[in-house]
Every structure is written in structure tokens, then in C-alpha cells.
């Protein structure tokens with residue numbers, strides 16, 4: 532267990548030295564952001580809040596408020612006075628953001644606190660922030676601000692088994708199957724092509740799914756479990772990246788990070804046609820000038836699609852004998868990888884083919 536003293540700002544807790552007998556429970560929280568952001572917020576005097584500990588997804592722990600001082604974390608003065616607050620890096624509303632390394636580090640910390648303060652390792656004494664009574668409204672919970680952390684995705688069964696093991700001086704066994712995303716951190720800003728790796732441990736793995744915002748994008752059946760995620764095909768901003776490792780016996784594990792893409796999505800492709808098109812006769816070939824990434828080019832004649840091309844060379848052909856001679860509207864539409872399209876429209880003249888030379892009459 533790696534615990535670093537990282538003192539919170541003095542303004543964020545009460546400097547009231549409590550006796551050991553006052554510590555009667557542990558309140559479990561979720562940070563709703565990265566470890567670094569949480570630690571720096573608790574070091575900011577404007578926060579007017581802090582927890583005694585912050586646990587990271589990699590298992591490191593910041594000790595921010597001494598155990599014998601009252602940290603402001605629960606939104607209830609009585610609970611603050613009698614508890615130790617433990618923040619865990621992750622999101623209440625996103626499945627898979629808490630890691631096994633984090634559950635173990637947090638449980639080892641809490642197990643040792645329970646032992647030191649002679650507190651039972653049960654859910655009466657290890658509670659979620661969501662279980663803290665609202666001090667001002669009877670029957671409401673989550674402290675005065677009605678927090679819901681750590682939420683339904685916090686695995687209490689696993690956590691309490693770990694807490695009981697560590698409190699009893701045992702190391703909990705490894706999970707039957709687990710998966711991690713070693714190269715991406717919670718809240719990380721990503722750009723361009725992201726090499727997204729998953730590392731699976733435990734039983735033999737049948738496949739690993741790569742899931743973006745809830746949609747499976749790739750399923751990889753052999754190591755290395757990796758998939759290149761092209762952020763230029765996504766909206767700029769927040770994305771939820773989940774890997775799911777499925778074992779050969781069907782058991783599975785997930786891991787999730789929330790990242791921020793700063794890659795602007797590609798602009799619509801540019802399309803242009805030569806300024807002067809000669810009158811069209813017979814079957815004509817047209818190659819538009821294209822700019823940007825293109826996945827499909829469509830030829831439209833008089834408002835209807837006449838041809839679609841899905842690969843370069845983006846050459847379109849049009850049999851003008853299918854229309855009456857005269858003026859027609861020709862449009863070329865180029866569609867980019869995100870569905871954005873550019874178009875060029877022009878009027879063209881279609882001429883009737885010259886009349887064939889009449890065959891000599893037979894006598």
C-alpha cells in the first residue's frame with residue numbers, strides 16, 4: 532500500500548483533534564473526476580471540503596487530512612465527526628471506472644483503519660456517501676447535497692470481501708478474470724489515432740470487445756488486445772471507452788475510462804467540377820476534384836441518384852442516352868467518413884447522338 536502524505540488546504544477541514552473512540556465508521560466516495568483533479572481540489576482553500584484519503588485507479592493513496600481531524604466530506608457534521616472519508620477515483624454514473632487495483636488499495640486502507648479503530652468490517656460501519664442522512668431533511672440521504680456516490684457501479688460485494696480479508700491480515704485472491712486499460716487515464720485528453728490496449732488477466736480469454744459510448748466497435752480474439760481508435764471520426768469532447776474481456780467459460784470483466792477528445796471532426800469533403808463542361812454525348816466519364824477524406828461519391832441527375840462509387844478512383848459514368856437531349860442538372864456529392872457531405876452542382880447540355888449513316892438499301 533503506497534500512501535503519500537498530501538495535506539489538504541487548512542481551510543478544508545476542522546482542526547479539532549478527536550479521540551480515537553470518536554472514529555466509528557468509514558464513508559466511501561467516488562471522486563467524479565481524476566485522482567489528480569481531486570487531490571488538487573482538496574488542496575484548494577476554495578473547496579471548503581476534503582476527504583481524509585483519496586485512492587487512485589492505479590492503487591496509490593493520498594493521505595490528505597489526518598485521521599484525528601474532522602474532514603468535511605459527508606455533508607453531515609455528525610457523520611464527519613465520527614467517520615473517516617475515503618474518495619475513490621471514478622464515476623458514480625459510469626460502469627467500470629473503478630479498477631481492481633483501486634478496490635484492493637482502498638480495501639487495504641479501510642481494513643487497516645477498521646483494525647486500528649476496532650470497527651466491524653460490515654456495511655453498517657463502512658457506508659456509501661449515498662447512505663449518509665441529510666442533516667436537515669429527515670428521510671433523505673447523501674448528506675445535505677444528496678450525493679449518490681459511490682453508486683450502483685461500485686462493487687460492494689468485492690470491496691467488502693477485500694476489506695474483511697485485509698482487516699483479518701489476509702491478501703484476497705486474484706479475480707478469476709480481469710481486464711485493464713493500461714495506457715489511458717481517467718480524464719485524459721486524446722487526439723488523432725489512439726492506440727487502445729487492453730490487458731486481460733486470469734482465465735483464458737475468448738475475446739475482448741472495444742466499446743465506445745456503449746457501442747461495440749471491435750472484437751479482438753487474440754493477443755495483443757489492441758484497437759486503433761480514430762478520434763477524427765468522433766465528436767470532439769467526452770467519450771466513454773470500455774473494454775470487456777470475455778473468458779472461455781463466459782465470465783467477463785470490464786474496464787472503463789472517460790476521455791476528452793480534442794480532435795476536431797473532419798470538415799465535409801470539398802467537391803468541384805471543371806468550370807466549362809462540353810456538351811455531353813453518349814456515355815461520359817466524370818472525375819470530380821475532391822478535397823479531404825471521402826468514403827463515397829454519388830452522381831445525381833435531375834435530383835435522383837444515378838450512380839454511387841465507394842472507392843477510388845472516384846470516376847463516375849453516365850449514359851446520357853437515358854435522358855432526353857437538352858439541359859439537365861448534374862450534381863456530384865462526396866460523403867466523408869462521418870457522413871458530412873459536400874456537393875457541386877452544374878447545368879449540362881446533352882446532345883442527341885448523330886444519326887447513324889443509313890445502311891445502303893438492298894435492291
Ligand SMILES: [Zn+2]
Nearest residue numbers: 560660678680
Ligand atoms: Zn461523496
